[in-house]
Amino acid sequence: MPAFVRRAIPRKPPLTFCPLSRNARSPFAGFPQTPPQILCQAGQVTDTQRAVTPLLTADVDGGTFRLRHATPADLPAMVQLLADDALGAGRETAQDMEPYQRAFDAIDADPAHFLIVGEAVPVGDQAGPVVATFQLSFLPGISRQGAWRSQLEGVRVAASLRGQGLGKLMVGWAVAESRRRGCTLMQLTTHHSRSAAHRFYEQLGFEASHVGMKLTL
Incomplete structure (x- = not known):
């Protein structure tokens, strides 16, 4: 077998997770279905506005946290x-x-991609340390009837802070925002x-419904 073919076949590929149908019992049943509007399309808001305007503020076991758009800082x-x-x-x-x-600038310039951070909210509601992050992208496709x-x-x-509810808060916000934007599926690999x-x-x-593969270039 050619070397490039062997390299393309992982020994144990990462799992690809897709969510259950909307009719299934959802752990996000109590999560707001219309979250705050995403602020930033390229050039519309300043880094200062992103840093001080939360997308969501909530209490979890580890304290009070807020989600906002990431800035270069x-x-x-x-x-x-x-x-x-x-x-x-x-x-x-x-x-x-x-x-x-460079990657941040490319993501920031594309209105279909967002970098979100979670920060602790200390007493006085000042900027707290960044303790979580994720990227959310919106992808069109021909399959599944467009x-x-x-x-x-x-x-x-x-x-x-793992295991205290912050991860669920972030994924719940991402699910709600995806539904608000008309997405019918959320996917991830792990x-x-x-x-x-x-x-x-x-x-x-989420369900491990597919087998994901990656090729290092």
Whole structure:
């Protein structure tokens, strides 16, 4: 078998999760179906406005947190969150932030892609530390009768806050925003080694319905 073919076939590919139908019992049943309007289409708001205008503020077991659009100033904290596990530690580095900045600029310029951060809200309602992040994208497609789908990526929560409800808050907001925008499906991939992540998404109604594959270029 040619080397490039062998490389294209992972030994154990990542799982691809898709949600249960809307008729199934949803863990987001009590979550607002019409969340606050996403603020930023490219160039419409300033970084200062994004940093101070929350998309959602809520109490979870770990305290009070708010979700907002990421700004360039959040990049170091976001990279640190991405690197805070066995897989991320081997592929992320804060020593050179230029590639991350280029990626941020490309995402920020595209109205179909959003970077969201979660920050702790300390006493006095001042800016708190960034403790979570995720990317949400909206994708058109011909299949499923021309359905739009949303894609969830890079979901990270600080290790000290995992299991306290912040992850569910973020995914719940993403699900509600996706429905508001007319998406009929949300999809994500998670590495086969992340068994805790598999359980987390299954508890939220996602199904391991597909086998995902990736090819390093």
